[in-house]
Amino acid sequence: MRHLSAKIAIAPTVLVTLIVFVGCLVWTFAISFTSTRGVPVFDFVGLAKYQELWASSRWQTSFKNMFIFGAGFISLSLILGMLLAVLIDQQVRAENAFRTIFLYPHALSYIVTGLAWQWFLNPQLGLQKFVQDLGWSDFTFRVLVDRNVAIYAIIAAAVWHSAGLVMAIMLAGLRGVDDEIWKATKVEGIPRWRAYIWIILPMLGPAMTTCIMLLAFGVIRNYDLVVAMTNGGPGTATEVPAKFVMEYLFERQNAGLASAAATIMLLSVVAVGAPVWYLQSWRNRRRIAGRG
Amino acid sequence: MRLHFMAGVCALAFAVPGNPAFAADSVEVVHHLTVNTERAAIKEIADRFTAAGGVWVDNAVAGPPNSRRVYTTRMNAGQPPQAYLTVTNLDHYDFAAQGQLVNLDSVAQAENWAKVFPPEIMETIKAPDGHIYVAPLGLNVPGYVFYNKKIFDDLGIKEPVGFDDDFFAALDKVKAAGIIPLAYSGDPFHVRFPFEAIMMSLGGKDLWDNVWRQRSNAAIRSPEMRKVFETFERLRDYTDEGSSGRAWNLSANLVMSGKAAVQIMGDWAKGEYIAAGMVPGKTLGCFIPGTDDLIQIHGEVLVFPKQPGTTALTPAQAKLAAIATSADAQTAYNAQKRSFPSRLDANVAAMDPCLQLNIDAYRNPGHIVQNPRSLITQQMDGEYRDLVNEFMAEPEMTVDEVVDRFAEVLQAK
Numbered sequence: 001m002r003h004l005s006a007k008i009a010i011a012p013t014v015l016v017t018l019i020v021f022v023g024c025l026v027w028t029f030a031i032s033f034t035s036t037r038g039v040p041v042f043d044f045v046g047l048a049k050y051q052e053l054w055a056s057s058r059w060q061t062s063f064k065n066m067f068i069f070g071a072g073f074i075s076l077s078l079i080l081g082m083l084l085a086v087l088i089d090q091q092v093r094a095e096n097a098f099r100t101i102f103l104y105p106h107a108l109s110y111i112v113t114g115l116a117w118q119w120f121l122n123p124q125l126g127l128q129k130f131v132q133d134l135g136w137s138d139f140t141f142r143v144l145v146d147r148n149v150a151i152y153a154i155i156a157a158a159v160w161h162s163a164g165l166v167m168a169i170m171l172a173g174l175r176g177v178d179d180e181i182w183k184a185t186k187v188e189g190i191p192r193w194r195a196y197i198w199i200i201l202p203m204l205g206p207a208m209t210t211c212i213m214l215l216a217f218g219v220i221r222n223y224d225l226v227v228a229m230t231n232g233g234p235g236t237a238t239e240v241p242a243k244f245v246m247e248y249l250f251e252r253q254n255a256g257l258a259s260a261a262a263t264i265m266l267l268s269v270v271a272v273g274a275p276v277w278y279l280q281s282w283r284n285r286r287r288i289a290g291r292g
Numbered sequence: 293m294r295l296h297f298m299a300g301v302c303a304l305a306f307a308v309p310g311n312p313a314f315a316a317d318s319v320e321v322v323h324h325l326t327v328n329t330e331r332a333a334i335k336e337i338a339d340r341f342t343a344a345g346g347v348w349v350d351n352a353v354a355g356p357p358n359s360r361r362v363y364t365t366r367m368n369a370g371q372p373p374q375a376y377l378t379v380t381n382l383d384h385y386d387f388a389a390q391g392q393l394v395n396l397d398s399v400a401q402a403e404n405w406a407k408v409f410p411p412e413i414m415e416t417i418k419a420p421d422g423h424i425y426v427a428p429l430g431l432n433v434p435g436y437v438f439y440n441k442k443i444f445d446d447l448g449i450k451e452p453v454g455f456d457d458d459f460f461a462a463l464d465k466v467k468a469a470g471i472i473p474l475a476y477s478g479d480p481f482h483v484r485f486p487f488e489a490i491m492m493s494l495g496g497k498d499l500w501d502n503v504w505r506q507r508s509n510a511a512i513r514s515p516e517m518r519k520v521f522e523t524f525e526r527l528r529d530y531t532d533e534g535s536s537g538r539a540w541n542l543s544a545n546l547v548m549s550g551k552a553a554v555q556i557m558g559d560w561a562k563g564e565y566i567a568a569g570m571v572p573g574k575t576l577g578c579f580i581p582g583t584d585d586l587i588q589i590h591g592e593v594l595v596f597p598k599q600p601g602t603t604a605l606t607p608a609q610a611k612l613a614a615i616a617t618s619a620d621a622q623t624a625y626n627a628q629k630r631s632f633p634s635r636l637d638a639n640v641a642a643m644d645p646c647l648q649l650n651i652d653a654y655r656n657p658g659h660i661v662q663n664p665r666s667l668i669t670q671q672m673d674g675e676y677r678d679l680v681n682e683f684m685a686e687p688e689m690t691v692d693e694v695v696d697r698f699a700e701v702l703q704a705k
Contacts, residue, residue, distance in 0.1 A: 235682040
């Protein structure tokens with residue numbers, strides 16, 4: 001057999017992936033059709049759990065928040081990360097220092113980030129009190145306690161955390177751009193900012209895709225940041241699906257409902273990711289066909 | 293050579309870690325008692341168990357939701373701990389129905405529990421099949437009112453009785469003096485303390501029973517229940533901006549430092565107040581709101597999962613159940629934890645004035661009510677708390693709306 005040792009080496013990973021990922025996925029999907037509460041019970045109740053799920057106002061808010069958070073977080077992280085990468089790419093002095101500083105937030109866990117931001121945004125402990133003490137006693141900064149705006153505070157904390165990562169990946173991509181291209185833009189007399197937007201950025205397609213994927217995982221996984229910052233509050237304004245699943249699975253002892261919620265989350269990811277993936281592979285096929 | 297190396301790697305990879313074999317009289321206890329006072333309390337029971345020849349294996353997990361995750365997953369995985377500690381709830385119904393618990397009838401018989409525990413407790417510790425599965429330890433009063441006595445004395449405010457106009461008049465006076473009237477913690481976990489306290493004090497035993505046990509539509513939509521929601525909403529004007537999602541010990545801090553006057557919290561907060569130097573009765577005021585002095589059964593309990601290979605209590609489990617519910621252990625445990633014993637005959641002479649209030653009410657028949665979490669499922673409990681939390685955070689929500697949704701959440705009949 002060809003590559004036998006390679007196949008043996010990779011066999012454990014394949015087994016683990018099959019059993020753990022795929023197997024657990026199928027199990028969760030199956031449980032969402034049962035009336036399981038705390039202990040698994042395999043009776044078939046059809047779509048009852050899904051109906052219960054969509055009737056819950058908390059789930060509707062969570063689902064909506066996932067998209068608001070996702071859109072804001074991914075777009076802002078990309079823009080800010082790209083901007084930082086471009087700025088650092090300008091051959092500034094102390095480039096290493098800047099890179100380290102911008103990448104530092106990513107080393108913190110979401111819990112630390114959430115707690116620090118909560119203290120910062122708390123009207124009585126943080127920024128509002130600080131500015132009021134300085135003299136501007138009318139200053140209000142009630143972002144975290146206002147129901148309509150709290151989700152944007154969470155986006156801000158998440159962007160602060162992840163912009164550094166986007167910057168690092170984009171910077172690596174930028175550094176990979178051939179010097180010839182820069183020389184060509186100079187010869188043609190194209191201003192730098194134009195060159196960045198119309199020429200360099202499109203070349204960073206793979207790097208951008210990597211960033212979007214990593215950020216998208218962060219959106220789906222977003223649980224600890226919300227718990228640390230607002231615990232879903234004020235009211236249910238900042239609830240997210242991951243928090244819904246965790247609470248209904250453990251504290252509220254309704255594994256059927258939690259599995260239904262988790263399945264919906266998976267379907268959302270597939271619904272958004274599949275077209276992007278197909279677009280990429282269609283583009284690749286066209287490119288290969290064009291060359292050959 | 294390469295073959296030997298591969299064989300060695302395979303042997304290592306397939307070596308079964310296995311469950312460390314416990315001695316027959318060792319008991320692993322999963323619990324959430326991680327705060328200083330709580331650790332000292334559980335140590336009292338552990339010490340007595342060790343002195344009686346048992347081996348105590350401690351498995352402390354911070355936070356009841358987290359310890360619940362640990363013992364639930366362990367039990368479902370087939371590696372149950374020998375005992376777990378939890379707070380009053382209905383978990384044991386599901387587990388007992390699935391045959392995952394051992395009943396404590398033999399211990400209850402031998403130790404004569406029916407005589408030393410009030411009938412309401414006996415009701416809570418059974419499952420629908422009539423067997424006893426739960427060993428009660430200590431009790432706390434969830435909807436307790438703490439107040440900074442110095443602020444009240446300075447402003448000339450008398451201790452209010454319940455949540456009627458005298459309470460709000462007192463809060464108005466505090467507000468006029470520029471101090472935060474109510475140190476409120478706004479999230480689904482904490483919202484039940486003020487809400488249920490208001491419900492007990494305004495509605496009494498009948499409303500409590502009709503809403504939580506009978507879940508009757510008529511009771512939920514009755515004027516008394518509406519008044520409960522309206523009174524709860526009135527609290528909103530007396531809270532401060534930072535109350536959303538604030539942990540209870542930070543709210544307690546506000547009362548301790550004189551920045552706020554009142555906190556409605558479980559009486560376990562007393563440990564924090566005492567640690568900060570406040571003296572119950574002198575600088576710290578405390579009272580059970582309402583004229584009925586109702587005590588909700590809320591406390592720690594020990595439950596014993598069935599061990600693989602046997603359907604009865606192991607001797608170690610039986611020993612622990614007997615020791616934990618003995619009068620001497622209960623006095624020691626509760627003295628450290630600042631809660632009060634569930635046993636009627638435990639010695640309580642050394643407990644502080646705030647606790648004596650609770651104990652007097654508890655030992656007087658007719659003051660005990662069931663914990664909603666013993667009557668409704670965890671999901672209903674979580675959803676009603678979500679709802680009340682939302683109600684407090686959204687001034688536009690009307691009482692009609694919240695009553696409708698409350699009836700839905702409880703699946704009112």
